[in-house]
Each structure stands twice: as structure tokens, then as C-alpha cells.
Amino acid sequence: MSRTPLDTVEHAAATPDVELPWAELGLKKDEYERVVEILGRRPTGAELAMYSVMWSEHCSYKSSKVHLRQFGEKAPRSDAMLVGIGENAGVVDVGQGYAVTFKVESHNHPSYVEPYQGAATGVGGIVRDIIAMGARPVAVVDPLRFGAADHPDTKRVLPGVVAGIGGYGNCLGLPNIGGEVVFDACYQGNPLVNAGAIGVMRHEDIHLAKASGAGNKVILYGARTGGDGIGGASILASETFDDAKPSKRPAVQVGDPFQEKLLIECTLEAFQEKLVVGIQDLGAAGLSCATSELASNGSGGMRVTLDDVPLRDSTLSPEEILMSESQERMCAVVEPEKVDRFLEICEKWDVIATVIGEVTDGDRLEIFWHGGKIVDVDPRTVAHDGPVYERPYARPEWQDALQADDANKLPRPQSSGELKDQVLKLVGSPNQASKQWITQQYDHFVQGNTVLAQPEDSGMIRVDEESGLGVAIATDGNGRYAKLDPYTGAQLALAEAYRNVATTGAKPLAVSDCLNFGSPEDPAVMWQFAEAVRGLADGCLQLGTPVTGGNVSLYNQTGEAAIHPTPVVAVLGVIDDVARRTPVAFQEDGQLLYLLGDTREEFGGSAWSQVVHDHLGGLPPKVDLERERLLGEILISASRDGMIDSAHDLSDGGLVQAVVESALLGGRGARLVVPDGLDAFTFLFSESAGRAVVAVPRSEEVRFNDMCGARGLPVTRIGVVDGETVEVQGEFSLSLTDLREAHEGTIPGLLA
Amino acid sequence: MARVVVDVMLKPEILDPQGQAVQRALPRLGFEGISDVRQGKRFELEVDGPVDDAALARIHDLAESFLANTVIEDFTVRVESEDAVAEAVK
Amino acid sequence: MARVVVDVMLKPEILDPQGQAVQRALPRLGFEGISDVRQGKRFELEVDGPVDDAALARIHDLAESFLANTVIEDFTVRVESEDAVAEAVK
Amino acid sequence: MTARIGVVTFPGSLDDRDTQRAIRVAGAEPVALWHKDKDLKQVDAVVLCGGFSYGDYLRAGAIARFSPVMDTLIDQAKAGLPVLGICNGFQILTEAHLLPGGMLGNDHLHFICRDQKLRVENADTAWTSDYTAGQEIHIPLKNMDGRYVADRRTLDELESEGRVAFRYLGMNPNGSLNDIAGISNAAGNVVGLMPHPEHAVEPLIGTGRTDGLPFFTSILKKLVNA
Numbered sequence A: 001m002s003r004t005p006l007d008t009v010e011h012a013a014a015t016p017d018v019e020l021p022w023a024e025l026g027l028k029k030d031e032y033e034r035v036v037e038i039l040g041r042r043p044t045g046a047e048l049a050m051y052s053v054m055w056s057e058h059c060s061y062k063s064s065k066v067h068l069r070q071f072g073e074k075a076p077r078s079d080a081m082l083v084g085i086g087e088n089a090g091v092v093d094v095g096q097g098y099a100v101t102f103k104v105e106s107h108n109h110p111s112y113v114e115p116y117q118g119a120a121t122g123v124g125g126i127v128r129d130i131i132a133m134g135a136r137p138v139a140v141v142d143p144l145r146f147g148a149a150d151h152p153d154t155k156r157v158l159p160g161v162v163a164g165i166g167g168y169g170n171c172l173g174l175p176n177i178g179g180e181v182v183f184d185a186c187y188q189g190n191p192l193v194n195a196g197a198i199g200v201m202r203h204e205d206i207h208l209a210k211a212s213g214a215g216n217k218v219i220l221y222g223a224r225t226g227g228d229g230i231g232g233a234s235i236l237a238s239e240t241f242d243d244a245k246p247s248k249r250p251a252v253q254v255g256d257p258f259q260e261k262l263l264i265e266c267t268l269e270a271f272q273e274k275l276v277v278g279i280q281d282l283g284a285a286g287l288s289c290a291t292s293e294l295a296s297n298g299s300g301g302m303r304v305t306l307d308d309v310p311l312r313d314s315t316l317s318p319e320e321i322l323m324s325e326s327q328e329r330m331c332a333v334v335e336p337e338k339v340d341r342f343l344e345i346c347e348k349w350d351v352i353a354t355v356i357g358e359v360t361d362g363d364r365l366e367i368f369w370h371g372g373k374i375v376d377v378d379p380r381t382v383a384h385d386g387p388v389y390e391r392p393y394a395r396p397e398w399q400d401a402l403q404a405d406d407a408n409k410l411p412r413p414q415s416s417g418e419l420k421d422q423v424l425k426l427v428g429s430p431n432q433a434s435k436q437w438i439t440q441q442y443d444h445f446v447q448g449n450t451v452l453a454q455p456e457d458s459g460m461i462r463v464d465e466e467s468g469l470g471v472a473i474a475t476d477g478n479g480r481y482a483k484l485d486p487y488t489g490a491q492l493a494l495a496e497a498y499r500n501v502a503t504t505g506a507k508p509l510a511v512s513d514c515l516n517f518g519s520p521e522d523p524a525v526m527w528q529f530a531e532a533v534r535g536l537a538d539g540c541l542q543l544g545t546p547v548t549g550g551n552v553s554l555y556n557q558t559g560e561a562a563i564h565p566t567p568v569v570a571v572l573g574v575i576d577d578v579a580r581r582t583p584v585a586f587q588e589d590g591q592l593l594y595l596l597g598d599t600r601e602e603f604g605g606s607a608w609s610q611v612v613h614d615h616l617g618g619l620p621p622k623v624d625l626e627r628e629r630l631l632g633e634i635l636i637s638a639s640r641d642g643m644i645d646s647a648h649d650l651s652d653g654g655l656v657q658a659v660v661e662s663a664l665l666g667g668r669g670a671r672l673v674v675p676d677g678l679d680a681f682t683f684l685f686s687e688s689a690g691r692a693v694v695a696v697p698r699s700e701e702v703r704f705n706d707m708c709g710a711r712g713l714p715v716t717r718i719g720v721v722d723g724e725t726v727e728v729q730g731e732f733s734l735s736l737t738d739l740r741e742a743h744e745g746t747i748p749g750l751l752a
Numbered sequence B, C: 001m002a003r004v005v006v007d008v009m010l011k012p013e014i015l016d017p018q019g020q021a022v023q024r025a026l027p028r029l030g031f032e033g034i035s036d037v038r039q040g041k042r043f044e045l046e047v048d049g050p051v052d053d054a055a056l057a058r059i060h061d062l063a064e065s066f067l068a069n070t071v072i073e074d075f076t077v078r079v080e081s082e083d084a085v086a087e088a089v090k
Numbered sequence D: 001m002t003a004r005i006g007v008v009t010f011p012g013s014l015d016d017r018d019t020q021r022a023i024r025v026a027g028a029e030p031v032a033l034w035h036k037d038k039d040l041k042q043v044d045a046v047v048l049c050g051g052f053s054y055g056d057y058l059r060a061g062a063i064a065r066f067s068p069v070m071d072t073l074i075d076q077a078k079a080g081l082p083v084l085g086i087c088n089g090f091q092i093l094t095e096a097h098l099l100p101g102g103m104l105g106n107d108h109l110h111f112i113c114r115d116q117k118l119r120v121e122n123a124d125t126a127w128t129s130d131y132t133a134g135q136e137i138h139i140p141l142k143n144m145d146g147r148y149v150a151d152r153r154t155l156d157e158l159e160s161e162g163r164v165a166f167r168y169l170g171m172n173p174n175g176s177l178n179d180i181a182g183i184s185n186a187a188g189n190v191v192g193l194m195p196h197p198e199h200a201v202e203p204l205i206g207t208g209r210t211d212g213l214p215f216f217t218s219i220l221k222k223l224v225n226a
Ligand SMILES: Nc1ncnc2c1ncn2[C@@H]1O[C@H](COP(=O)(O)OP(=O)(O)O)[C@@H](O)[C@H]1O
Pocket: A141, A142, A143, A144, A176, A177, A178, A179, A180, A181, A435, A438, A439, A453, A454, A455, A456, A457, A458, A459, A475, A476, A500, A649, A651, A652
């Protein structure tokens, strides 16, 4: 879009009839007209670039905003919330003066185009969000979804994504402590690569993205700005893939984790010396986003000289510089007398830093290029006043038929032999199999504070070496459940993540989410989205865990076919002393196994129905959040008071899956007895929510039972830790060797 | 038997952190006068049978679909002359 | 400005799993008739000023002391001809 | 009296804080060293820690090897200063030719993170005297470029002189020749290994074992008794 003469504000005012490529930049006609109305003239090319990226679905949340408001409106009262939705990431008080920030984001489309770099830059982006809050990043998690495990393209996408997440996170020195790997044909052309990060800081170190104080300098630091990923986020995130239009696929960004590691260290050093007034990372929409958000959140205006931006490619136009999504850059607002020290720290870490502008006492964002003013806008109109859509939504007409196709009526195993075969098949199925081949490509140990990592129910990090204070995180989502009922599916995702945190002994505090859906222009998808948000907001209110932030990824769709609605929920918890954490592995022969919660015949969306019948239909398991809360309290008390030595939550795959995992991890088997009132099949495979299995030392049996009884939680003794087999009395016995082969052989067999 | 070489380099507009790291180290090693460094991959394929146009076309396909990701990388295919092979071995 | 290319390959006696992985994938991709694949690195250095013998000697030193680890790798240095540069750009 | 043990931070070092903690846990005093300073602050020993110095671009350890701090370190190591290279530190030591051979990408081409079983082959070095020869230990391993290679002659020399300090047991996680996990120089003051002893010094954390602590107590005893 280089033009002569330079398209300055003045020039734009004088040439109202010049046609701008607003449609190519993804704006709708009425949106363009809004811009003209706001400015009172046509925008300059640079202004158009800014509005178009900032008003994209990805940056403006225009389709989702009206629904997301519920997270604020229904937010439970929580003393833990220090910073809520709207900032780079939410911040939660975890006690002892510590605050924790965490968030999950998607990098789905880029990871399909270039799996390694797409996933790597996804990690890079979320980590910068965490640094921008003032925190030291301490861990990452990676909820992933791929197409069918045996599809040839999965063999291209998955290894690349995993190598990219590892390549970036490992190089940053961030332990990877959790995530998910799910295979389903619905994700074939739309893999989901979500990445989450956690950071820790002292309360007084919280930083916000705002530019205040006239005269303060705006410093851009980190990588030079190049032409990569121009329009990347906006176009990639707002268009469905269409093979007929490959030209629509813009360049993918390449990440430099080494540069980001330097960025972390020099930013933290600057924080430590209290040099920073406001700070913003450069992610989607690059400088357009950083400058407009900093300026609109601050008290004054901002003036930026684009000529001062260090470039990697000297031929870039000002519009391209504003839109560039070059990775590993940050923007800081620094008082004039502290600028020298800030630049010194950057130099110490070999990070390029340049003053590109300053905060003004006006209220405009003004950007200059070669002496001409090419942007003159009210920054709020760019950053916050984007379009808001009330997209039509409607429950799809196929929903009734889907729910009527009851999984509880599927043929069940007729003999003990068949039951046993199905157990082996289940634990060896790609979704239930061990993900070790993947997770061992991630560093779990770096930073020396990892208390729990894969394959524990939640990852746990020690925050304070003296007191043992720690935080835990789990991410969960089940697209099959959500497809059957998006409201319940979202609550089940929340319930599972909550349960996973509590199972390890940590108290759930707050929620982040990543909402992955198809096209919002499809009313059926929009209904799924609306229902899922409503479910999650209601659920968070009931559990007392506020949503602190999150991310929406729409257009995950190939042609007419949308992915399963896939709300991924991350729950953050706190534990006073990590020495009290509860692991999954069986610890000692002879310990008693108890099943907590109620087991019903619930097979809709279950792993069993998928693995044995390739079926998806009926209703997902019922949700009882009061029960989840009670279960959580019991698990936390039992851990604190040393009543249990291991615990594992029950989720997809049911009881047998959980017991097999605990057995294989501990290298000890179990003898199980089917409780009265249940048949073996339901006992083993049902996916009723609100349940966990715990191993209780004999000395604690009475105390533990009394506690459950007193609080009214159903508890059933189901067996004992023992031997080299998993045996279901009167039914079958499977050796740990055979189970291990089935459980651990599948993924390497498919991918190695 | 002939050797075909496929060179794969990041597209010029794409960040090359590896090349940059090398370049930034040069002054420390006492090297001046190198204004840019880019690092890529070199594949040496030993081809059975004649390297005719058909064979080269197939290797071109291979490079395009597998050895390079053309979203971010360019590649070139060339037959390595006997001389070059001899020199490289030296 | 001239371009000097340094190719770095693992010594022949050292296992090259990357090359092997490529080779093993070939039949799956429908490729026959490639008996060996080795993967190495290619450095493109843009040299300011003339690339005379002295300059090449210095780049040779650079390759030997830095770009390659001669305990495990061999290297070659060559000036890329104008043609080759043109071709690569194409 | 205690010993002062330096830990060098290069750009991209990751385990510097952990290594300092391990030194502290063992009872010695950690001293932070910076790659741009030639000054070793008169420490009694140095650990080159894990990480991706300079992003491990070019080759693991290749760029860090040319840091100012390494100029001094190479001289002093040759003069007898005890130096331990862990993972990236080991890679730097081979690039600096303080230890023979070289490090290449894992033969399976993936990063690998696991609790690795090792056998202590040489308990006579500055960093291994608190182990007994033949002892089997578990220490976390995490790397991309862990494959130790050297020519036949070098390998024979290492083996015959007892300079293979640690060997992988159970499984060779990267294709290292002779299952080598760590080696020492002829004098025994310079030791390098791929696994991370600093991640195995506290119960509860990491794998929950403390099999790595003897590295740090070995050197402490040696220095204090010297
Ligand atoms: N992509 C991944 N990255 C990191 N950890 C993972 C990943 N996928 C699965 N895990 C870990 O493997 C374990 C088992 O995963 P999953 O079966 O999904 O757990 P759950 O059913 O308890 O939620 C968990 O510890 C989980 O965090």
C-alpha cells in the first residue's frame, strides 16, 4: 500500500474519494463506514490497518462479547481476585503476599499451517501475556486436539506441534506441567493448539497495560520488526480455510525462544528496579494493539514516531509496521529519568530497545512517519469500541435426534471375557492411552519447583521454598459431552478441572478458559457457544471460582463441518504446603481403595461408547456442582490431614481407567469387588461425574469413613491395592504387564 | 550413482534466529565484514540410476511436499557435479 | 556484495538420524530409488567487499573454528556464483 | 569454613538458579558469575549449568564457548580448577575442548525428559567422590542434544583411563556411544554429564529423589578438606 504522496491525515482529509481496500483487510462495509464516521473523514492507510486488525474477530471478540459479559455479571464474590477480566491476564491472590496470574490461549490455525512454528509462537504469546502482568512465568500447560489418531495428516501435525511447544517452552526454561491430548475426526482440518501459562509475583509487583503520565517515554524492546505474519492473527483467525483460496493464507511467524528468554529476564530486572509505569506485550495486531491499548487504558494520549521502530526489513511500509506480528517484542512506558537505566538493562541482556514515542497530555493517539502524521485517532475507538454483534443463534434441529440416540441402549459386554477385552481396548485406545511419548518431550523439572507434573491429575508448582506454598493447575474439556449438550458440557469441563485440582490436595480458586468453536455465522454454532458460556458462567458462580480471563477461537471449521464445541477450562488452585500433595500412583500394598461419589448408568459421550461402538449420542453425565464442591472439600481435608496416600479423579474411561493408571504409575495392582447395587459393566465404565478413587492406609480407615459420613459424601469400599494384576473379583484379571503394553504402546505405535 | 542436493532456506522475509545468532557472535570472534548470515538445511540424496529430468522432477516434488514447508521455506534442487563431490570429499 | 556458502555435514562415519528419518519416510511418500540421505547445514554469508583469497582464507578459519565442530563435522567453503544466486532467488 | 562455588549465567541459561539452590542445599556458598565478565570472583569451583545458551543455535554450547568468562575458565580449568558441566555445560566443555568428543542431537530426534538410571563408573573425580564406584542412581535427564560421540581412539582412551564417569543403564536415551552419560578429563577436575543432578537434591521436588546431592557434597568436602 505504498503510495505517493504519503497518506497522511491531512492528505486523507483532502482526498475523501480515495478507495481503500477495507474489504481485503477483513472489514465489513458497515464497519468501514463506522470508521469514517468516528474519524469524520476517510481513514489513512495506517489508520485503516489499525482498525482492521483491532476490529477483527480475534482482537475485538465482536461475535462473542455479548455472551462473555456473563463472566463478569455472574462472577462469584471472591476475595482472591486482584485483577479481573480485561487485562492481559487475571491475577489471583494465593496468600503470603503472593499473587498468581494465568491464562490459556489458542494458536489453532497457525499450527495447522506450520505445526512447529505455529505451536511454538503460541507458547511465546501466552508467556508474554504473563510477563506483561509483572510476573515471572513458572509453568506452561498445553491442551491439544488432533484429528483421528491414525489419519496420515495427524502424523504431520502432532509431532510438529509437540516439538514446537517443547522447543519453545523448554528453551524458555518453563516446566510443562499439564495439558491434554484428544483425538477426534472432527478436528482433522482444525487441530486445537491451546497453550496456558502461569506466573508468580508479589502483590506489589502487579503491572498493568496503561500509559499514564505526560512526558513518559514509550520504549519498544525485543526483536526487530519484520514482515512476518502481517495480518496473520486477524486473517487467520477470522477466515475459514478454503482450499480454493490459498493466497488467503498469510505468512506464519517464526519464533525465537532465545530472544524471548532474554525478554523475560530483562523485563523482570526492570520490574525489580521499579522502572516500569505500564507495559504491554506485542501479540496479535502488534504495534497497533500495543499502542492503542496502552494509550486508551492510560490517562493521556500518546505520540509515536514509527521511523524509530527497529526494522528487520527496511522496505516495510508504515501500515505493515503497524500490523506486523513479529514475535518477541514488548512495549514499556517509562519515566524519562529512568529511561537510561531501562536501556542499560536491555543492553546487559543484549536486547534491542528504542524509545519510539511518549505519553502526551492530550487524548489522541498520534503516529508519525517521515515527518507526516499518519494516524490521529481516539485510541479507545480502536481498542475498545470495536463492533459488537448480536449474532443470531438457534438450537440446531439435529440436537433432539442426537440426544435421543441413547448410548445407554448400546449392546453391553455379555461375558467376563468380553468385559476384559473391552477394558484392554479402552485403556489402549488413543484417547485413553498414555501420553508419555508426547509429554516426555517437555521439560518438567526446570526451575526446580515442580511438585507434580504429567501424568498427575494437576500440575503443581512450589511458590515459596520456606513455607511450601504451592499452586496447582488442571485443564480439561470434552468436546463429545459438549456436542451432546453444550451447557452441561462446559460445566463438566469446569467440574473435571476443579476435581483434578482438588484431587491433588489444592483448593480451587479461579478459572481461565479457551473457547474453541466453529463459525459464529452459523446459528447452530452460535447457540453452542452461547450455551457453553452460560453453562460455564453459571458453574463458576456456583463453585465460587471466578473467570479471570480467557480466549475465544472461532471459525474452527472446514466447509460446513464445525469441530465439536470445545470449551477448555483451566482451574487454578492453591495448597498451603506442597508436602501434603496427593499423587495418583498407588503407594503401598494393602491400602484400601474407596470410591467417592455416586455411580449411575451414564454412557452418553463416554469413552466406552466411542471405543467400542464408535458412537456419539444421548446425554452427557449429569452435573451436580454442590457434590463437586463437597468432593473437593473431602479430598483437600484428607490430603491435609494425611488420611489418603493416593487419589485419582474419575473422568473419561470411568473407574477402570483411573484404577489402571494409578496401578501402572505405582507399579502395584489392585483387587476390586463390584459393590452391591452395581453391575460390573456400569461399575467399570460409567462416567458419572463427581467421583474419585482414593487409597487409604488401614490406620486411617475409620477416621476417613467418619469424615465422609459426617459430611454426607457417599463412600464405597471397592478393594485393595495389591499384587501384579488388576483383578475384578468374579470377572477377570489383567496383568500389569499386559495393561502396560496396551496403555503405553499405542501412541508410540501410531507416531514414532 | 549420482548425488542430488536440496538446499532449504527460510524465505528472506522470515526471521532466521539461528543465522542471527551466528552473525551476532562474529564480532566477538574477531570477524568483521559479514553483513548477513542465514542458516538453512542441506540434504544430500544419493540417487540410484540416472538423474534425468523425470528423476529431478520427482525430487522437486519431494522437496516441495516434504523436505521444505513452502509456507516459510524456499528450496533449490541441483545435481552435484562430480567435481563438487570430489572437492567436498577432500 | 558477494555470497559465500559454507556447507557443514556430519563426518561420514557418524550416524545421521535426521537423514535416516527422511530416508525412512520416502517409501511412505511413494519415493523409490534413493539409497542414502544425509542432512547437514548450509550457511549463507553475505560478505562486504571483495571475496579474494584472503577473505576466503578467513572464512575458512571461521568455518573451521566456529561454524563446524571438526571433531564431528566436515565443511566446504565456496563462493556462490552470480548464476547460482540468481537461480536460488527465482 | 565453606566453599564458594561459581555458577555461570549465559544468555539462555536455565538452571542457574536451581544449581545455586543445589549448592546451598549441600552447604556451600553459590556465587553468580556472568558470561561477559572475565572475573571468576576467586571461586573455588565452577558449575556450567543447563539451558540453551544462545538458544543452542549453531550447535549446543558453540556460541557460549566464546564468551569472555570462558577465556578465564579454560585457563583455570587447565590449571586444576574444579569444573562441572551439566547438560548444556557439558556441551560447552566439549566445544571448548576441555573434554574430548562432541555432542549431537538425540538419535530419536526428540527432546527427552525422564528420570534416568545411571551407574557411577568413576568415584574418584572432584565431583563424584561421595558416590561409590558401581553405584546405581536415578537423575533427571532432559535434553535435545545428548548423544555423545567421539572417535574410536578417544573412546578407547576414555575407557582405559577410567574417564567414563557415568553410564546410562536400562535404556540409552539418546544413542550415546558406549552408553556414555558423563566423562572427566585426565586430571579428574573437569567433569561433564548430560543428566541434571541439581534437579535431584530435594525430596518432593521433581522426581522426589536426592541422588544428585553427592555431586555437590563431593566437591564441598574436597574443597573444605583441601
Ligand atoms: N499435551 C499435554 N501436555 C502436558 N501434559 C499432558 C498433555 N496431555 C496430557 N497430559 C497430562 O497427562 C495426564 C493425563 O491426561 P488426562 O487423561 O487428560 O487427564 P485427566 O483425565 O485427569 O484430565 C495429565 O497429567 C495431563 O496433564
